[in-house]
Amino acid sequence: MDSYKHQKRLNALINKGKKNKFLKIPILILVFFEIALYHISLKLQRNAIRLSFVFGLFFTFFLFGSFAIKNQDNSNHRESNTSSSLESMGDYQAVYAEDNEDIVSSNLADLNQASIDIAEEEEDTPINIEGDEVFYSADEILELDTETLDDNQVPINDSSLLDEKVADITSFDPNLWCLILINRQHPIPEDYEFELGKLKSGMRCDSRVITPLTNMLKAAKEDGVDLVLCSPYRDYNRQVELFNKKIDKYMKKGYSYAESYQMTSQAVTTPGASEHEAGLAFDIVTKRYALLNDGFGDTEAGKWLAENCYKYGFILRYPLGKEDITGIEYEPWHFRYVGKEAATYMTKEGLTLEEFTDLIKNN
Numbered sequence: 001m002d003s004y005k006h007q008k009r010l011n012a013l014i015n016k017g018k019k020n021k022f023l024k025i026p027i028l029i030l031v032f033f034e035i036a037l038y039h040i041s042l043k044l045q046r047n048a049i050r051l052s053f054v055f056g057l058f059f060t061f062f063l064f065g066s067f068a069i070k071n072q073d074n075s076n077h078r079e080s081n082t083s084s085s086l087e088s089m090g091d092y093q094a095v096y097a098e099d100n101e102d103i104v105s106s107n108l109a110d111l112n113q114a115s116i117d118i119a120e121e122e123e124d125t126p127i128n129i130e131g132d133e134v135f136y137s138a139d140e141i142l143e144l145d146t147e148t149l150d151d152n153q154v155p156i157n158d159s160s161l162l163d164e165k166v167a168d169i170t171s172f173d174p175n176l177w178c179l180i181l182i183n184r185q186h187p188i189p190e191d192y193e194f195e196l197g198k199l200k201s202g203m204r205c206d207s208r209v210i211t212p213l214t215n216m217l218k219a220a221k222e223d224g225v226d227l228v229l230c231s232p233y234r235d236y237n238r239q240v241e242l243f244n245k246k247i248d249k250y251m252k253k254g255y256s257y258a259e260s261y262q263m264t265s266q267a268v269t270t271p272g273a274s275e276h277e278a279g280l281a282f283d284i285v286t287k288r289y290a291l292l293n294d295g296f297g298d299t300e301a302g303k304w305l306a307e308n309c310y311k312y313g314f315i316l317r318y319p320l321g322k323e324d325i326t327g328i329e330y331e332p333w334h335f336r337y338v339g340k341e342a343a344t345y346m347t348k349e350g351l352t353l354e355e356f357t358d359l360i361k362n363n
Contacts, residue, residue: 009034135230135290136200138217143200161311162348167341174360177208178280178313178339181357184265184327187273194279196233205232206279209337213282216312225304228290231283234276243268266329281317281336297332309335310343315353322352 016027172179182188197207205213220227234242246268250260275281283292286301296302297320306316317336318328338346338353346356 135228138227141200161344166345169363172360174357182275184270184273203232212313225301228285233279239271239274275336283333285333292333302332310347313337313340313343315343315346325352325354
C-alpha cells in the first residue's frame with residue numbers, strides 16, 4: 001500500500017470526523033482499521049516484532065489513550081475531547097507516515113531493556129528498583145574521599161588468601177564488634193553502640209566498615225564488575241516496616257497471620273535481629289540485575305562477590321544449603337562484614353557465622 005495514499009485517506013477520514021460530530025466514533029474505528037490495514041501491507045518489509053509493537057501500541061491507545069471517549073452527559077465536553085483526540089491521532093500519524101524505521105527500532109529496544117538499564121544513563125540519580133529502596137552505584141559511592149587500604153585489607157587483585165595460613169580459631173573473640181552474632185536467637189544487645197558513617201546521601205553504615213567496603217567496590221570495578229549498593233544501615237522502625245509489609249503480602253494471598261509471620265521471618269529478619277540495624281550488612285546487586293532473588297547468585301557479579309568478598313573482610317551471610325543453620329533462605333546478595341582474618345577462615349572452612357561462633361566457644 002502506498003504511503004502517500006494511506007496518509008491521504010487518513011487525512012480525509014479525520015477531516016470528515018471533525019466536520020460531523022455524529023460520525024466521530026465510526027471515524028475513529030475506520031482510522032484504526034486503515035492504520036491496521038496499512039501495516040499489514042508492510043508485513044513483508046518489517047519483521048514480526050515490529051509489527052506486533054505497532055498493533056499493540058495503537059490498540060493500547062485505542063483502549064486507554066487520551067483520545068478514548070468517556071461517557072459523559074455534557075455533549076459539548078464530549079465533542080471537545082473527541083475532536084482533540086482526532087487531532088492528536090492525526091498528528092501522530094503524520095509523523096509515523098514518514099516511515100521512520102529507526103524510531104520503531106529504538107522503541108523496541110527500550111521495551112526489551114529493564115528499567116535499571118535506563119537508569120544506568122543517569123549517573124547522578126539514585127536507582128529506584130524494588131519497593132522504596134534506594135540504590136547507588138559503586139561510582140557514586142567511590143566519589144567519597146576515603147582512605148584506600150588499611151591494616152585489615154589487601155591490595156586490589158592480590159592473590160588468594162585461602163592458600164595462606166589462617167589464624168588459629170582460639171585467637172578469635174566472639175565479642176569483637178565485627179564478629180557479633182546477630183540472628184533471631186541473638187538479637188542486637190540493648191547496650192550495643194557504634195558510630196554511623198556516611199556512604200552517600202542518606203546511606204549509612206558502621207563507620208569502621210566504609211574503608212573495606214570501598215576497597216571491595218574498587219576491586220570489583222578493576223575486574224570489570226560494576227556493583228550497586230542498597231540497604232546498608234536500617235534503624236529499628238524501618239525494619240519493622242519492611243517486616244510488616246512482607247506479612248501483609250502473604251496474608252493478601254490467603255495465608256493466616258501465623259503462617260505469614262513464619263514465612264516472613266525466613267525472608268526478612270525480625271526487627272531487632274537484623275545485621276542491617278548494626279550497620280554491618282549490605283545488599284549488593286548490579287545495574288543489570290537488581291532483583292533480590294536466587295538468580296543473582298548466577299550472575300557474574302554474584303559469582304565475583306562470593307569468590308572475592310573474604311579478601312576484604314566480608315562473607316556471604318546466608319549461603320545456599322545452610323538455611324537450617326542460619327534460619328534465613330539463600331540470599332546471594334547479602335554480605336556481612338566480619339574482618340579479613342575471620343572471613344578468610346570461614347570461607348576456607350565453609351562455615352556460616354553461626355558455625356564459626358560455636359567453634360570459637362567450644363575451643
